[in-house]
Amino acid sequence: MSARLLKIIADALPKILLSGITVTVPLTLISFAIGMILAIVVAVVRVLKIKVLSEFFRFYVWVFRGTPLLVQLFIIFYGLPGVGLNIPAFPSAIIAFSLNVGAYASETIRGAIVSVPKSQTEGAIACGLTSWQAIYFIVLPQAIKACIPALFNTFISLIKDTSLAANITITEMFMKTQRIVATTYEPLALYIEVALIYLLFSTGLTYLQKYAEKKLSYNSRKVQTA
Amino acid sequence: MIKLQGLHKSYGAKEILSGIDIEVNKGETVAIIGPSGAGKSTALRCINLLETPDKGTLTIAGKSYDLAKLTSKEILEIRQSTAMVFQNFSLFENKTALQNITLPLIKAKKINKEEAEKIAIENLTQVGLLDWKDHTPSQLSGGQQQRVGIARALALKPDVILFDEPTSALDPEKVQDVLEIIKRISKEQHITSVIVTHELEFALDVADKIVFLADGKVVEEGTAKEVLKNPKDERTIKFLGHFADKLEYVI
Helix, strand or coil: CCCHHHHHHHHHHHHHHHHHHHHHHHHHHHHHHHHHHHHHHHHHHHCCCCCCCCHHHHHHHHHHCCCCCCHHHHHHHHHHHHHCCCCCCHHHHHHHHHHHHHHHHHHHHHHHHHHHCCHHHHHHHCCCCCHHHHHHHHHHHHHHHHHHHHHHHHHHHHHHHHHHHHHCCCCHHHHHHHHHHHHHHHHHHHHHHHHHHHHHHHHHHHHHHHHHHHHCCCCCCCCCCC | EEEEEEEEECCCCCEEEEEEEEEECCCEEEECCCCCCHHHHHHHHHHCCCCCCCCCEEEECCCEEEEECHHHHHHHHHHCCCCEEECCCCCCCCCCCHHHHHHHHHCCCCCCCHHHHHHHHHHHHHCCHHHHHHCHHCCCCCHHHHHHHHHHHHCCCCCCEEEEEECCCCCCHHHHHHHHHHHHHHHHCCCCEEEECCCCCHHHHHHEEEEEEEECEEEEEEEEHHHHHHHCHHHHHEECCHHHHHHHHCC
């Protein structure tokens, strides 16, 4: 490896990392947080089969799971101005990513809610708790715990998918790398460099997942294996 | 006192309960017995509205409710004046034994945390599980789980405790333990209760009144002695026939 190439890689590192920390990470965290709240609301409403709202959410999940994320980004950022709705790039990305995560994660959470034995809900309402209290205190904590691995799949997908935001003028890690490539003509080294940085962030999330699983475990009984 | 009148319940075209009347005086234990499929559990679950009754009147805590048209507020009222001990315990898996008892006290009865814990500890002591208070249900045996279930129901101080086949999911050697506890608390604390059970001996021993249910109707009703010595209905005679030897011994 030539000294020139090494210097390009070394010079690029803080720049890419900076755009990662200032754009990719906030974009991921904010979208995931909003998406999760949305997902829980959608899942609970659909499990309780609340009229109208439940149908509306079913439609929402159908649309956002069935269309490409890139198309959703384009409609929000380039399409909506056509009807007078100008949303800046960063909020546009937040909206698209949150809605997308919300649609996927709501199905994960809905499945997990349904898998918590109904007898526990009966136990709760027979004690005089309301259905909402039963869901909030008994069912959701168990459902969320059960779907931590699946939700982290969504989380890790999201951090990678934020690279699509480059298409709507957001200078996140990938766009930053593209720009450096344009001036240095070293695509292989630089794209591998940014790939490794994505891998680093994803690995960080894997550790967070382990921590979350440990934190949420209320059942310390070990399964004996022969 | 609780009074159930004209309870009807169908699943689709199949009628499960065709007009049931049950009356339980304060401090009394009523056992519902009968062949399987008679609608015993359904009747019990209609009292706290885990099943939706088609028709009937329920009088509880001095108030009468038309079971055909209940508001969600009334449903909550009825559930808060009752408590249930389930066949499969129905404990909250994400909570410890203690929290299983304090959660409904804090959230449904609005009792503060310290007071709720005091009540929970008293009731866990009653069922002999104080040492297990910080264990989750999956760390407890079936018999222990059911004792937590009983403590949870007792702690709520309801107008009536509904026992839905409380021992039928237990290991044979644990059945007696749990029955003994139910018997003891019934006698000591004068709780008002309705028990659906297959344990006939226990029913005769603990119940002030026996209700024999068959084909969705109350076909026989009275004290244990009356129902046994003088069964009027053919279905009661046939059902009790299987147990006749044992019963003579008990009485």
